[in-house]
Amino acid sequence: MASVGRSGSRSEQPPMADTGHDSNPAEENWQEDGEPAVPRWGPQHPGAKELAELYSPVKRFQEWVCVILNIALMNCNLYHLVINFSWDHIHLILIGIIAGMLTADFTSGLVHWGADTWGSVDLPILGKAFIRPFREHHIDPTAITRHDFIETNGDNCMLTVIPLANMAYKFFTLSPEAMYGTYPWECYVFSLGLFVTLTNQIHKWSHTYFGLPSWVCFLQDWHIILPRKHHRIHHVSPHETYFCITTGWLNYPLEKIGFWKTLEDIIQGLTGNKPRADDFKWAQKTK
Numbered sequence: 001m002a003s004v005g006r007s008g009s010r011s012e013q014p015p016m017a018d019t020g021h022d023s024n025p026a027e028e029n030w031q032e033d034g035e036p037a038v039p040r041w042g043p044q045h046p047g048a049k050e051l052a053e054l055y056s057p058v059k060r061f062q063e064w065v066c067v068i069l070n071i072a073l074m075n076c077n078l079y080h081l082v083i084n085f086s087w088d089h090i091h092l093i094l095i096g097i098i099a100g101m102l103t104a105d106f107t108s109g110l111v112h113w114g115a116d117t118w119g120s121v122d123l124p125i126l127g128k129a130f131i132r133p134f135r136e137h138h139i140d141p142t143a144i145t146r147h148d149f150i151e152t153n154g155d156n157c158m159l160t161v162i163p164l165a166n167m168a169y170k171f172f173t174l175s176p177e178a179m180y181g182t183y184p185w186e187c188y189v190f191s192l193g194l195f196v197t198l199t200n201q202i203h204k205w206s207h208t209y210f211g212l213p214s215w216v217c218f219l220q221d222w223h224i225i226l227p228r229k230h231h232r233i234h235h236v237s238p239h240e241t242y243f244c245i246t247t248g249w250l251n252y253p254l255e256k257i258g259f260w261k262t263l264e265d266i267i268q269g270l271t272g273n274k275p276r277a278d279d280f281k282w283a284q285k286t287k
Contacts, residue, residue, distance in 0.1 A: 045139045051121070052143065054121070055132075056128070059128075059129055060150070062129075062154065063151060063154020063157075066154050066155070067150055067154055069157070069161050069165075070157035070160055070164065070197055073160075073161065073164035073168055074164065074197070076168050076171075077171065077186075078190070080171040081187065084179055085183075089183065089184050092187075093187045095184075096184050096185065096191060097187060097188070100189070100192035100193075100194070101191060101195050101246070101247055101249075102247075102249065104192050104246045104247075105195075105244045105246040105247045105249050107246075108196070108243075108244050108245045109243040109245070109251070109254065110243075112134075112243040112244070112245055113260055113263075115130065115131055115134040116138070116239055116243065116276065117260075117279075118267070118275070119131045119278065121135055121282070130155060133155075134279075135278065135279060135282045138282075138283060139283055141235055144200075144204045145204060145207050145208050152200050152201055153197065153198075153200055153201055155200070156196055156199050156200050157197055159196055160193040160196050163189060163193055164193050167190065167193075170186070195246050195247075196246075198225075198246070199245060199246045202226050203226065203245045205220065205225070205226075206226045206227065206230075206231040207231070209228065223247070223248065223249070224247065225246070225247055225248075226245050226246065226247060231248065233251075237283075238276055238280070240261075240275070240276070241260065242255065
């Protein structure tokens, strides 16, 4: 597989295991004295164990609430989109859907980059609730495949609740004439909300190598959603590239213009903080 560095050049890498790394985390490493070594990654890594234990009942409750609200709002808005549909501006509708997918892909990259690169698990509220999963994922990439629907999608559902609620409010309050005029925009918002909601599920599928439905494999193979091989590039340490995880369409162009590296240089120059310092700290934990 070819990996992409900061310069945009490609170098050949050996075939990688399903974990996104180049060896099997289930294999035991041994020191010269015969004692088992600390796993470099996987569920037995000390950092992975500690991070997994930080998943709390309060966090679980927040995820459940957000998933329920998201599903209710999605169904409500879809119903109103269907009953208000008109062929008059079908071209604008299609543009809105594609634009929503692109915006979701960029948003996924921005959030993924921000959480991977900055902040700490020790931050009040945000650390354990929202940064913790990103730290766990780099140490134990297949943990996401063991998460249920709620844990996988709860946070993404939370991000969409306010825009979807605003969309529903407009369907109930705007006149038919006003809704006709804003309909293409609402298609964009719905597409954006749908693909933001699905982003972490798509991400989970990119780490799942057995038992995927054929339609998911079809979407991956045609790069309509994030393909498995494409996402492996991000999981080459130090995890500094290919952050977009909805469709992955924007990864190559953003890498070619050095988008993430430029942002990191600006922030490091202004704050003195080193990118991925907390990520490295958790990866190096030995107990």
